[in-house]
Amino acid sequence: AQTVTQSQPEMSVQEAETVTLSCTYDTSESDYYLFWYKQPPSRQMILVIRQEAYKQQNATENRFSVNFQKAAKSFSLKISDSQLGDAAMYFCAYYSGGSNYKLTFGKGTLLTVNP
């Protein structure tokens, strides 16, 4: 079974600085997708960024980028120029057909942004 591990329950960053959230996963599949979701206090899960495993190039979305290391099964999220609105719970998630078409989530990292 696929598992997703987020080893940092909590992280903090100063406004305008950069922070990296870690995620590792375990799978025997070669074709899959990885996601980072953000859950602010409003509770609604918002997709931040997605990465296809077959793509070697790391995905970027404005201030958000990932470091995808397929061999190491690592998928970290870097947030540059952190803003107060980035404060939220961040979840790493894994998806593939082999997981019966469901997202498997990590337990989350609570990010605090200090002014």
Place this chain on the structure above:
Amino acid sequence: EAGVTQSPTHLIKTRGQQATLRCSPISGHTSVYWYQQALGLGLQFLLWYDEGEERNRGNFPPRFSGRQFPNYSSELNVNALELEDSALYLCASSLSWTGWISGTEAFFGQGTRLTVV
């Protein structure tokens, strides 16, 4: 365009009772997923419905059940409620089962907070 809507927002039940949670997907979405988010446990997959049929279920007891209606809305039922069922229940919808891999992604509702006392 309306997003995924869930009702009620909050629900308080006593142990042993039944709870019914509802989800309306985004118009045109045929797949609905249910997740349980208990404190400290992240999101745990509950159920997946597509085109009116249950396609997959997570490791939850049979007292967790649901259905999907012809209009693709969905209902999650939890029977014989236990204290540990207290959690945020999130629903997501996507354009068929390919939503997450086709780039059209899945969208989440704001959840129903179920409290069992």
